[in-house]
Amino acid sequence: MAFIFSNNEQLKDQLVASRSAENKNSIVSTPGTVFCQFNEQSTSGLNQNICFVYCGTGPQWWKMGRELYFSEPVFREWIQKISKELQKLANEWLLIDELINTSSENSSKINETNIAQSAIFAVQIALTALWLSWGIYPKIIVGHSVGEVAAAYVGGYLTLSEACKVIYQYSVLQHRNTRQGGRMLAVIGLAVAEARALLQGLEHRISFAAINSPTSVTFSGYEAELEQLYQLLTETRPEIFKTWIRLENALHSPLMDNFNIHEDLLTSLDQISGVHLTNQNEIFDKDCADAKLYSTVTSKCSDLCFSNTYWWENLRSPANFSHTIQTILQDSDCTIQTFLEISPHPVLVNSIQECIDHLRCNRVPSIIWSLKRKESEQQTILSSLCRIQNVNWSKFWHTRTWASVSIDQSIRFYLERIPLYAFNNQVCYEDKTVALISTQSENKFDKISSNITHIDTIIKEIYSTVLKLFNSSDSSATLDIDKSLVAQGLDSLIAISLTHSLSRRYSVHISLVYLLQGISIQDIAEKIYSQMLKQSENSASSITRNEVSSLSKDASQNNDTLITSKPIKTENDDQNNTISTQENNELVWKPLNLSEGKQIVVTSLANIKNFN
Known part of the structure; x- marks a missing residue:
């Protein structure tokens, strides 16, 4: 068991939860509490057989990587390095500005295709460098859609400058289709055969963007036809989960045949050979270059060449992630122990699990992720580190700043x-x-009272913070300060952000459990006021x-x-x-x-x- 915490109160909450729970499953959701997902007998003979999985477009969000940028020097170094490389190719936007300096979600352009894909690539490489600094290396590498650019670079097929050129040209050319009537729709719970049947007669308007698992696909094409498909599934298959991808574009669809994208992509990348590099100074990491790299275009790991023609096939063809993962699971030369998703948010975890379930594997690998949207990035990635078997903890501790x-x-x-x-x-x-x-000791209480923020001010500040966390774009939106926040839309992700905000603003700890018990803004303000009063009394004691x-x-x-x-x-x-x-x-x-x-x-x- 491991505990990931930033202060004594968090550790106390985790210890209490772990001791009071009747079984392990009941406290898996407790933030920062990590149980081993393996046992000695089931994993004997395995030594970090890890598959690095690089996601495609979709999981980007405006503050991704920001916490790690300020807390992890290795992560920050690679973001800065890639930002400089991208700046050589374009001056219309800066990676650092989009990832680090953007002040609000409304002012962010992270969902623009040309920015989203380059930003995801940068975060993926920085995350990989961070994992490697902790001694976590892949035996197999696979990329989903545009995630293959990061996979090819880490796998030793592209130099950094080539990888940045590929991701830049790939994303800029696709951006020509942004807001041109195309959308993408992810569907979970629909068999691939059924999905193919729905596309009959519409192949020139809609196609598969990705086949993620035997029961998970992503459609891409013209918005009008996708809207009809969405409505049809809602009426005939209401149990199926459907969601629109956060991108105003239609990747891997017939729309990619427009705007001369094919010809311009081949021309702009004609100098890239895409063969496995032999110069050690050009590759990302020697051990990563020795790992097996699987393609989601061919579902193979041999005879790969990431030249300009490959990137067109990647852009236009569906990402056959399902078949590729099943091929990896059946690879007799390397029994995978852990799938590690390298992304700003876990979007492939369920698909990998569905592939495992479909094959009914005797040895079930664990599936972990690097980051999760709107959750503490350090706590998330460290929790995942604790779930990996045979970690070299000595190497990890020596990456801490003081150790050098x-x-x-x-x-x-x-x-x-x-x-x-x-x-x-x-x-x-x-x-x-x-x-x-x-x-x-003189006038102690008066001094305490004068230094404490008035409770009415605390209420106003909490009210404003909660309203922002609810991401309300309605200027007339209001909250009831005496009504339960849970009843007004507070969920666990927003609650985590709220605890962090309150801790930074008032230097007090409000537990996540307390926030989810149905308390109101008035209740929170009174608790904060009480804790601040107690702190000041202690500081003024003789x-x-x-x-x-x-x-x-x-x-x-x-x-x-x-x-x-x-x-x-x-x-x-x-x-x-x-x-x-x-x-x-x-x-x-x-x-x-x-x-x-x-x-x-x-x-x-x-x-x-x-x-x-």
């Missing part, structure tokens, strides 16, 4: 216990005699004479000492405080044990600028 710093082993023990939250950066004042301690004497003794060793009793951390952070002092020009970390609610940091004023 050259430090004296004698202080590593203390450095490993430094909390991971950011510095407070508040302006404090010098007080050599610790005089501030004697004034804290310090005993013994503690003052002890701190004064330490302070006397330096002429200038900075002391503050204001809360540097939230109540959820680790309670192992430390004192940093300067002794003989060496930085020394000392454990500081204080009674609950009192948090004091002492550091030399002479070194405060360098210390950050």
